[in-house]
Amino acid sequence: MTNPIVDPLVEGVDTDAASKLVRLEASGEGVAVVTINRPDKKNAFDAALIRALSETFETLQGAEHVRVVFVRGAGGTFSAGADLAWMRDAIDYSESDNRDDAMAMAQMLKNLWDVPALTVALVEGGAFGGGAGLVAACDMAIAKADAKFAFSEVKLGIVAATISPYVVAAVGPRTARGLFATGRVFDAAHAEKIGLVTEVVADEAALEAAMEQLIDGMLACGPVAVAESKRIVDRVTHERIDRGVMEETARTIARVRVSEEGQEGVRAFLEKRKPRWAE
Numbered sequence: 001m002t003n004p005i006v007d008p009l010v011e012g013v014d015t016d017a018a019s020k021l022v023r024l025e026a027s028g029e030g031v032a033v034v035t036i037n038r039p040d041k042k043n044a045f046d047a048a049l050i051r052a053l054s055e056t057f058e059t060l061q062g063a064e065h066v067r068v069v070f071v072r073g074a075g076g077t078f079s080a081g082a083d084l085a086w087m088r089d090a091i092d093y094s095e096s097d098n099r100d101d102a103m104a105m106a107q108m109l110k111n112l113w114d115v116p117a118l119t120v121a122l123v124e125g126g127a128f129g130g131g132a133g134l135v136a137a138c139d140m141a142i143a144k145a146d147a148k149f150a151f152s153e154v155k156l157g158i159v160a161a162t163i164s165p166y167v168v169a170a171v172g173p174r175t176a177r178g179l180f181a182t183g184r185v186f187d188a189a190h191a192e193k194i195g196l197v198t199e200v201v202a203d204e205a206a207l208e209a210a211m212e213q214l215i216d217g218m219l220a221c222g223p224v225a226v227a228e229s230k231r232i233v234d235r236v237t238h239e240r241i242d243r244g245v246m247e248e249t250a251r252t253i254a255r256v257r258v259s260e261e262g263q264e265g266v267r268a269f270l271e272k273r274k275p276r277w278a279e
Contacts, residue, residue: 021049022037023074024056030223033072034071036053036073037074039074042077043073043077043080044081045079047104050108051108053111057112061114067221068117068120072121078122079126079134081129082130102162105162119137120139120141121140122211123197126148127143129160129163130162132167133151134163135196136167140214142211143192145200146187148188150179151183153180170196219278235248
């Protein structure tokens with residue numbers, strides 16, 4: 001997949017989103033790959049990278065024809081977390097400056113979370129600190145067996161705050177408390193055990209095979225239904241199952257059933273043919 005993301009996938013592409021720090025590529029069938037492109041810095045975050053990622057994910061929110069988004073790091077490392085030079089500069093920031101800096105990271109993660117297509121982290125090498133948070137903010141994650149993870153902020157006397165909503169959603173509060181409080185390094189097998197990673201594969205070839213298998217599966221799914229499925233999970237998580245939730249879920253399925261995509265999907269099933277989006 002070497003073509004930049006262009007119409008009809010997205011209208012009015014933000015050129016900043018395709019900066020040298022982030023590569024955004026897409027196929028005509030609607031598979032997008034976001035590559036963090038600072039391999040010389042182990043894809044560590046600084047203000048410019050966070051801004052480029054934020055713009056990229058915001059662009060993908062409007063990419064109606066994109067069906068699945070893969071997020072990965074260049075050079076065999078997902079992300080080492082915060083850039084050392086960026087951290088050094090931040091020592092002299094005021095609390096207000098630090099708050100603005102943190103809000104940029106928080107907005108980037110929220111922009112990723114709000115992408116309507118399925119988002120999948122492809123983890124190689126290390127995913128530390130904010131890098132591990134980026135993994136948690138994706139809907140799924142596939143990791144090579146030798147990948148390493150850590151929420152290492154406490155080792156620096158700071159807190160994994162902006163990534164915490166996504167990590168807690170992925171692994172649960174008790175596990176998150178232990179990981180945040182110890183900052184310990186753990187492997188892909190443990191990441192899968194706790195729910196941070198969906199699947200562990202042996203090597204690069206297996207990672208690519210898992211990616212292709214997932215693409216095949218997602219192209220068979222209705223894109224509107226995928227977006228609605230993600231939205232309803234957010235709506236009902238931690239809600240008491242009461243009349244309000246019951247009515248919300250009933251309204252959602254009723255609205256989707258009468259939609260163009262819903263009608264096409266059911267008709268295709270009854271007529272024993274592929275729906276239009278899977279042809």
